[in-house]
Amino acid sequence: MNHLLCGLAANPALPAPLTGRLLDLALESAAETDAPTGREPSGDHLDELIGDLADRSDLSRAQVRALAAHHEHTAVRLAYVGTLTAADIDPAVRPLAAVALLDERRGLPEWARALSSFPDPHIRWKLASCPGLAPDAADALAADPDLDVVVELALWTDSTAVAARLARHPHAEVRRAVAYNEAVPPAALAALITGDGLPPATSCLVCDVKDVPFVHDPYCPDPDCVLRAGAACDGSHASTVHEIREQALRNPSTPPEAAASLADAPSMLLRWALAERSDLPQEVYARLAHDPIPGVREAVAENPAIGEELVRALAAEAAHEERRSLAHHPRLPLDVLVTLARTTRTGPVLLPRIAAATAEELVELAGSAHASVRMLVAERRDLPDGVRDALAADPDAAVVKAVAPHPGLSEEQLRGMVARHGVAVHARVAANPDAPGSLLTELARHEPPVRRVLREIARHPNATSEALVACLADRRARCDAAAHPALAEPVLLGLLDDADEELAEAAAANPSLPHAVMEDLIRRYAEPGVTRPVS
Structure with missing residues (x-):
């Protein structure tokens, strides 16, 4: 039962009166279990329920204050969610929440002065990472007797x-x-x-x-040792x-x-860090490009600061891994990119040079005789219509697979991809934001099921209930399908009783869940004799 209430707490369609009722019941239970011991949240369903309620954006000021009074960690969560204000807490009672508000630049400056001498060093440590500290608070933390506090200030002071x-x-x-x-x-x-x-x-x-x-000793047997x-x-x-x-x-x-x-430092780690900088003379990069450590050479190859002369030298001489790094160089000459695409696997990613290409360059690259070059262009999602349509009709399945999620493709084009290339493109077609529900249903019914297709359909806004039912058979897609508002009501209600608590919780979070069912779940929880959450 409790996992269903967690789903309700996260349900964006939960009416305000039911939100209030659920919050009251959760805090009642918390008072019975947490207050006598003052324990921290235990991670059980009650704590999850209160956390889900704290994440809601439709809470009243009174509800926010009630949650903040429940526990320090709930108040901190509210501060980072953005609903807690400086007027809602007393920093002496909720110092961690006060620090969280300071961290979000919504606390009062005088809090930092007071908290910089707080007895608990953990509070001072948290405070040390906050931006915009008053000078006197920062000075106090810089002189703190606890080294960890000073180290944290050193990391984050602005x-x-x-x-x-x-x-x-x-x-x-x-x-x-x-x-x-x-x-x-x-x-x-x-x-x-x-x-x-x-x-x-x-x-x-x-x-x-x-x-x-x-x-x-790198194999130090002492479990309490803190040395790196x-x-x-x-x-x-x-x-x-x-x-x-x-x-x-x-x-x-x-x-x-x-x-x-430090270009000639004996430490590989120092040379590697140097190779990633973008402000060095070209002769330093040239020296590092011949480093004996492959990672250093790869860092140079990918560095946007290296000039065209070194780029061309690396493209001609470097090993495969360095050429793959070079392909990510944002100012790669197009002729070098074409050469690399033909000889180096870069994976299904949008390369920086392709992302920066002009419309004229895109037309040129999309017309390449090499499918590997056309595939790189197809990874862009803002192609001119003519380029997009030409790639959608490409004879190479890898090119079509890359362009299939591009917005603006018609149902006819998407169906044509599926007809020509089959399951090789099903998942990417299902990821297209304009894929119609009828096509998604057909893809979901394919035998044998294509798991990646089901995972894309389960979170697609155009998915039909029939397609979502098929998605419920996949372990990784089923929770997304259960939470999808298009899922038919009888199926949705059946999932509330599923033995898989995660699946049932996702169903309870479905915004299409009837309000009467929401009310009934809360009523059953509140009735005498119904098992209440326990620690």
Whole structure:
């Protein structure tokens, strides 16, 4: 019974009076089970029910406040959903919800000042990641005695002054965190890479707990060990310094000249991070293009910053995996793209160069003698009508399969695809937003069933009840079919009693469920003698 109520709580068509009744019953049950122990949500149906109710967008202010009073975690959920306001809570009673509102920039500035000295370090840790903190609150968190709080602030502060100060923090773990942060001034990031002008760190997570020199066993048997794989310290905090440099290389605010100084670094991870940057001199990319590590070369090949000379050299010389990465280059010359399409499998994806192609270029590519080139064009969903129609009539099944979901295709064109190419295109035809219900029904009746077709039909707005009934036989499609508003009422009502609770819950969430049935489910729940939710 309880899983059906969860479905009702998520049902967008649940009338307001029934929403209120269901909410009252859920909070009544919660008062019987949760309040005496003050426990956190347990993940059972009652908690799911309250969570689904909290996600609704049609709650009154009184209902929002009642849910917020139920439990701290429910209040947090309401804050992130957007229905909880600053006027609905007392931050001293619901500090996590207050932090959530601050995180959403809907809390009061004075809350941050008060919470920055809250006794529970978890609250301060959550607060440290909030944007737009008042300077005095950020200063208090930067001086927090709990290292985790300072590290979290270093990761997320949007204050340039605070970030610059934390880049010089004596603990290497704080510097590692701040190296991610794009608010750090470029000069400070450069110093994190080169060490110039930066006082050495005095501690790290390794020497905090181990006598140095120490190298962490990659197969450490201690289940409570918190050290990262590869952690090592001989007094220089070596592993953390390496991680600081890697993260600074991945930070777009780091000056390119400081980043390029690590082009010959012995660490593959540093060279890989460098290869992904988009602001380096071409000679650095050329050097990295001959790196002994394939991943580094692939990162260079896909990098939109590499010039045409290097692009052509890679297309001619690179291994298959690097050419596949090169195919994703957004400014690939068309002649290179055509060559790559004929020799390299890129998969059924819209390549950036195809997405940026002009109408004239699309016509040229769609007229290629090579099906692999035409297939790339067919992945676009905004093709000129003439290009789209030509590809829809293509003799190659792979091309037709790629273009089949394109909007604007007529029923005649879609049926022609199915007639010419059979099951090879059924799933992509079923994914077409304009596919009519009659065609979807025919595709659903195919024997043997095509599972991917059923999964597309189950969430298609034009699906008929007959097609949806066929979808109920597929394990992955059945819940979408049960929640589809076109499902016939007798079938829908039968699913409410299904032994599969997930399927029955999806049926209860169906907006076509009669209001009288919704009311009856709630009434049966509320009647004396009916089993109530238990912890």
